[in-house]
Amino acid sequence: MCGAVKPVGGRADRPLADAVPARRCRRGRFCFEYAGAFFYRKDGDVQHMKSESKRWICNLARMLTLVVGCALGTARIATAADAPAKDTEPLALKLPAPTLKGTPEDLPTGANIEPLSDKPRPPFYVPKGVKNVALGKPVTSSVKPFTGELSQITDGKKEAFDYDCVEMKKGTQWIQVDLGESLPIYAIAMWHDHRYIQVMHDVIVQVSDDPEFQNGVTTLFNNDVDNSSGLGVGSDREYFETHYGKIVDGKGVKARYVRSYTRGGSLSALNCWQELEVYALPSQ
Numbered sequence: 001m002c003g004a005v006k007p008v009g010g011r012a013d014r015p016l017a018d019a020v021p022a023r024r025c026r027r028g029r030f031c032f033e034y035a036g037a038f039f040y041r042k043d044g045d046v047q048h049m050k051s052e053s054k055r056w057i058c059n060l061a062r063m064l065t066l067v068v069g070c071a072l073g074t075a076r077i078a079t080a081a082d083a084p085a086k087d088t089e090p091l092a093l094k095l096p097a098p099t100l101k102g103t104p105e106d107l108p109t110g111a112n113i114e115p116l117s118d119k120p121r122p123p124f125y126v127p128k129g130v131k132n133v134a135l136g137k138p139v140t141s142s143v144k145p146f147t148g149e150l151s152q153i154t155d156g157k158k159e160a161f162d163y164d165c166v167e168m169k170k171g172t173q174w175i176q177v178d179l180g181e182s183l184p185i186y187a188i189a190m191w192h193d194h195r196y197i198q199v200m201h202d203v204i205v206q207v208s209d210d211p212e213f214q215n216g217v218t219t220l221f222n223n224d225v226d227n228s229s230g231l232g233v234g235s236d237r238e239y240f241e242t243h244y245g246k247i248v249d250g251k252g253v254k255a256r257y258v259r260s261y262t263r264g265g266s267l268s269a270l271n272c273w274q275e276l277e278v279y280a281l282p283s284q
């Protein structure tokens, strides 16, 4: 117990009591320390605590509160970091075959380029039931391709063959997929040109409900670190094109249109697309 002391201020001291963290003590009373003295609350009044033994009880209660709080906090962090949510599953991509051209010896390097890895990509978790809602959907672009058709960007084919590539002229160019309705997007998977292991420049992925991308635009990925494409400085890194493709986190952003930019690559100033997939929960 904490009590058996004389009142020191009554209800007039409640602001003082409310200003410091209250600790629950025995009998449902609240003990707290303020300016080196100990107090507790009884029937709405602030009481001064004089007994050393009762101070010890209150200190113990505070310590237990801290220990339990830290343990629960640690458990929460471990749960979030180590285990995916129950209603999620790894995104299952249908991968094309790797290129037969091998890995060049003179790959570009730099702090802003993810090193090429020969290890499988860690699982990317998405809500159960997501589907590639971009499959077969109409595609538009900043310029007409000179090789291939725009419809090939959402046809599900992305092998490292010339006839599965859609090529456009140099400079910053974009392609845009109309999902037909606004849906919460959880992942966007892209294959630009994995015929060769190379880096594409100024990869920017945006989503919006505005087909002109003038309003309500969310940028999900941007590795244009020098703003050469004029859409803002990005903080993402460049990456090597491989048959694994690139997964961009959709973060559950709801949008109808997906627009993605490139500005050539490390092997060619031309722009190229093989496939863009958008994973969302289809509407009922």
Ligand SMILES: [Ca+2]
Residues within 6 Å of the ligand: 152, 153, 154, 155, 156, 157, 158, 164, 274, 275
């Ligand atoms: Ca394709």
